[in-house]
Structures are given as structure tokens and as C-alpha cells.
Amino acid sequence: QLATNRLDVYTFHELSLRMAREAGVLPPEPQVKDQTWWDRTLPRALDDAAQTIGGRYHAIIVDEGQDFEKxxxxxxxxxxxxxxxxxxxxxxDPSQALYRPDVTDTLQLQSSFIPDNCRNPGSVHDLANRFYTGPETITARRVPGRQPQLIPAEDERATIEAVRTSLHRLVHEERVRPDQIAVLTAGSLSNSAVWRQRVYGNEVLWNGSYDETGRTLGLAPELQPEQPPDVVLFDSIRRFKGLEREVVILVELDPDDPRLGPFLYVGMTRALHHLVVIAPAAVLERIRGA
Incomplete structure (x- = not known):
């Protein structure tokens, strides 16, 4: 039985905040926290706190290590x-390094490789694996499942219509619950035409961390509201990395973006059961021919 009273689970920034407060080295917190707060101020505070508090754990496990600064x-x-x-x-996973280069291999830690994909059905794994950049072979451990759906949409209007029809089909014909679906953009919410539309027939896109214009509310992870069951989550591929949904719809993929491959790999591998990609023909051709 897991001794949960002896287990701490934090994001890196939650850990930094708690330790810095305990050590009395936390700088004044701004009401709205910009990227410098997360990338520089809090990590420096954790470094100062570690020198004051010292060691307290016998094991530390880091997930999504490719997102961490060295x-x-x-x-x-x-x-x-x-x-x-x-x-x-x-x-x-170096193939999921969207924020910064993966520096984990420079830490001189003993390396091991996990070859099994237990999240995605075989059909989604096969498509996503075309964009895996590592030298190792990854094996799908789930049955093939339903084939991913690739829907051409050359502009904003076509993309919005494809999202509407896809959500209608999934929710009203296939009886998928709205909270089992995630619509993910390769861009930002502030520049997303799909987010600006928000309402798609009876289905509504939701994100409790952003306002209607796509501007971040600057909420700490523990203050972010829970998703209501009757809405569809909309988020960026970047922010949704490490998470999963039964059905994932990818939108607003730019064929000229040099990060297209990593975006496709990360976005596709979020899908537990079914994947829909709504994109220009040039993107779909790359997916088919990668």
C-alpha cells in the first residue's frame, strides 16, 4: 500500500514556490506572472532555498525532463x-522537446530506454511514429483500433466548419462525452480562429486558464478550475503535452512551421482512442508520406 503521507507530487514551479516560501527566499509575487517569473525568478528561488533547507527526500522522480532547463x-x-x-x-523524450532543447543526456546519468507505447492504439502509434526522431524502435502494445481521420481544410473558415461537423458527429452520433474530447491548436489561443469562434452548434470550447481573447489569466496550477463535463477542452499542443484524452482533434497546423514534426508527434500521441487531424493539404501530405 502506498504511503501517500510520505509522497509529495508537484510541478517544478509548485515545488519551487513551496520551498522558497518555507526558506523565506521568495521574491514578492506579481499579481500577473509573466514568463520571466516561471523561467528565471522561481528557479533561482528554488536554488536559494535548497542551500537553506538542504536535503529532505530520498528519491526524486522527474517527468517530462525534456522541458527542463539544465x-x-x-x-x-x-x-x-x-x-x-x-x-x-x-x-x-527528445521528440517532445517543444520548449527548449533536451539537455537530459548531458547530466551524465545512467541511461535506460522504455520501448513500449501503452497509451495509443496501434493505428495512432503508427502515424505518430513517423515523426519520432530517436534511434530506438518503439512498439505499440495496444490493438490497432480505429484509423485516424485526416480532414483537409485550407483556411480558417474551412477549419471552423470541419471542427463543427467533427464535434457534432462525435458527440451526437457517436455519443462521445464533450469532456472526453480535446481540440488542440499548434499555435497560441490568442491567435486562434478556432478559439475565437468558441461555440460550435451545441458544443462549446472551454479553457479555464484563458479569457475569451486567448489571454492567459496567470493562474498557478493549483488555482486552475476543473473542467465542466458539458464542454470541450481547447488548448495548445504545447500546454497539453504529457496529458491525454479519449479523442484528440488537431487544428491550425502550419505546413511551413519548422516545428511541425514535433507538434504532430506530441499532438497525435495525446489520443487514447481516436485521432482527428484538420489541416491544409500540404500538412496531410506530409503526414501520409513522412
């Missing part, structure tokens, strides 16, 4: 009681 990863072992003897694991 300095962040180098600070975490100093929260261990025995920094060079206790457990320090970093799980990472």
Missing part, C-alpha cells in the same frame, strides 16, 4: 538527503 535539473539533487547516493530519475 540548471533546474542540476538543482533538484540538492533536495536529496544524499545527493549522489539517493534515487534521482528523469523520464524524458
Amino acid at each position: 540548471a533546474w535539473l542540476e538543482t533538484l539533487p540538492f533536495l536529496l538527503v544524499e545527493p549522489w547516493e539517493d534515487v534521482f530519475y528523469v523520464f524524458h
